[in-house]
Amino acid sequence: MRKKGIAQDLSFRAMDEKIEKAFKAIMALAVMVPFVILAVLLIDTAVDGLPRLGWDFLTGFPSRFAARAGILSPLAGSAILMILTAAIALPLGIGAAIYLEEYAGKNAVTAFIEINISNLAGVPSIIYGLLGLGLFVRFMNMGRSLLAGAATLSLMVLPMIIMAARESMRMVPGDLREAAYALGADKWTTIRKIVLPLSLPGILTGVILSLSRAIGETAPIITIGALTYVAFLPDSVMSPFTALPVQIFNWISRPQSDFHVNAAAGIIVLLVIMILMNSLAIALRYRLQRRID
Amino acid sequence: MDNRKPDLLQSRSLTERWISAALFACAAMSVAVTAGIIMVLFFETVEFFRQVPLSEFFFDTQWTPLFDQKHFGIWPLIAGTALTSFFAMIVAVPMGILIAIFLSEFAPERLRRILKPVLEVLAGVPTVVYGYFALTFVTPLLQGFIPELAGFNSLSPGLVMGIMITPIVASLSEDAIYSVPASLREGAIALGSNRLRAIRHVILPTAFSGIAASFILGISRAIGETMIVAIAAGQQPVLTLDPRVPIETMTAYIVQVSLGDTPHGTLEYNTIFAVGAMLFVMTLAFNLLALYLRRKLLKGAL
Known part of the structure; x- marks a missing residue:
């Protein structure tokens, strides 16, 4: 009876080892799949789009003829959108972060604002598009302009910027703050001279990362009514516009495969811009780390 | 800043109060965004239900608002x-x-x-x-x-x-x-x-x-x-x-x-x-x- 128990125990252990090995293999597979797919996606797009990429493509306007079409106007639209979005979202986001980190008391209002911000981060981007359409395009009469697009994107990235700014302000050592107070500085002076300069690289990292998300956003821009065929450069912030991802979407939705090649080339440009923005963010984060250490 | 005298403390706290109010407004902005989303969706949806009965929206099995024969089942x-x-x-x-x-x-x-x-x-x-x-x-x-x-x-x-x-x-x-x-x-x-x-x-x-x-x-x-x-x-x-x-x-x-x-x-x-x-x-x-x-x-x- 007892012998049998031990034998059973041993066979269980052998089984367990086999199961653990199998499980490890499955896990390794699960970890590898996303990377393989990312690689396939990049290679597939590169093969489709690289032959189309060239100076003419970057400096040409969209056209009815796939081989002549370029991305100058969408590229300009996206660039201006990003600058305006940063100009609107940056002060609002930093202001909100300063309030929540340095001024807010632990009360119901603060808790409400915090829950609200984390909820906003989960609202689908297309809902922001509907907000922009109802509020900026119609109610505030901005029309389907760059300004309306940038205002919409600003509201969308605001939660991300607030969270990033708060995190990097929390990394500023407390003794530096206290040293400023000890020297007679008031709260605002301490924030302006100590907290903000030290956390700025971290805040900028967060801002650049949010903007790199915003530049790839298509749905809210389409919803507020970006045009899909723009053969001119915007001359003011009230100008109608198109953006790079909108142009890519437009090319994908056409049945002719010539336009799909354009879409792939546009995707390469978009991804390169995003990679550049992300590298800048990583470099800034690295500088922040060094400064605080 | 060094030549600030004690009697300036009053005005300093006033500035502080303005600043903290402005910062609060930034934080409250996020609540305004949520309110804006709810209001825009609410008003336009009410407008929609003035013309389409609730029962059609929830019980019809066809969605064809862009056709001549319109159905509004979600x-x-x-x-x-x-x-x-x-x-x-x-x-x-x-x-x-x-x-x-x-x-x-x-x-x-x-x-x-x-x-x-x-x-x-x-x-x-x-x-x-x-x-x-x-x-x-x-x-x-x-x-x-x-x-x-x-x-x-x-x-x-x-x-x-x-x-x-x-x-x-x-x-x-x-x-x-x-x-x-x-x-x-x-x-x-x-x-x-x-x-x-x-x-x-x-x-x-x-x-x-x-x-x-x-x-x-x-x-x-x-x-x-x-x-x-x-x-x-x-x-x-x-x-x-x-x-x-x-x-x-x-x-x-x-x-x-x-x-x-x-x-x-x-x-x-x-x-x-x-x-x-x-x-x-x-x-x-x-x-x-x-x-x-x-x-x-x-x-x-x-």
Whole structure:
């Protein structure tokens, strides 16, 4: 009876080892799949789009003829959108972060604002598009302009910027703050001279990362009514516009495969811009780390 | 600043008060955004229901607002959204949890530090790029196995969406598993259980509410995802569970109408806000449920 128990125990252990090995293999597979797919996606797009990429493509306007079409106007639209979005979202986001980190008391209002911000981060981007359409395009009469697009994107990235700014302000050592107070500085002076300069690289990292998300956003821009065929450069912030991802979407939705090649080339440009923005963010984060250490 | 005299203290505190009021206004802005979303959706949806009875919206089984013969039953759009989200979760749930277990229980610290940012890259790829991938690569690939698969279908964008959501599920599940106290893990090992049993009988049950929260946030993301389905799933709102035929999701419908020149004030214009309101309520419900589950996890871990 007892012998049998031990034998059973041993066979269980052998089984367990086999199961653990199998499980490890499955896990390794699960970890590898996303990377393989990312690689396939990049290679597939590169093969489709690289032959189309060239100076003419970057400096040409969209056209009815796939081989002549370029991305100058969408590229300009996206660039201006990003600058305006940063100009609107940056002060609002930093202001909100300063309030929540340095001024807010632990009360119901603060808790409400915090829950609200984390909820906003989960609202689908297309809902922001509907907000922009109802509020900026119609109610505030901005029309389907760059300004309306940038205002919409600003509201969308605001939660991300607030969270990033708060995190990097929390990394500023407390003794530096206290040293400023000890020297007679008031709260605002301490924030302006100590907290903000030290956390700025971290805040900028967060801002650049949010903007790199915003530049790839298509749905809210389409919803507020970006045009899909723009053969001119915007001359003011009230100008109608198109953006790079909108142009890519437009090319994908056409049945002719010539336009799909354009879409792939546009995707390469978009991804390169995003990679550049992300590298800048990583470099800034690295500088922040060094400064605080 | 050095020559400030004590009698200036009064004005200084006044400036402080102005500054703190301005900063509060920035923070309150986020509440105004939520209020703005609710108000815009509410007013336009009320306008919609003035012309379309509630019963038609919820009980009709056809959605044809852009045809002559108009029907306003939301179910075909909900079915389309549910179908693509279902395929996304079939990919994201097992992959996400396996990656989470690997990262938190098996991967050496160095590998973990490399893997996590690369996974984040996957979540950061613009969705229009995933849409292109689904339409021009995954669908033709799947057609090799399923000849009846249409050029637009719910299967291919659903699976690609699952890849996009996997990092979100993995990262949130990993946080949940990470928050399980080491004493529980060590207790299980001390009682003679091996690593796998400790994971199955102790760690996963303890982290359950956090892992469930990651699934629910994944579903919420899938429901709100727009471009992948707008590009690769089609624009045909039919009430079906067949993964091979073109369908239309709630988000894709909003895109379809936005691309046309629907004038302000028409019923077609109002439909996108009614659909948007439905979408907002659904994602909000899932997000709040996830928030509740994560709170429960934090309490349980203490």
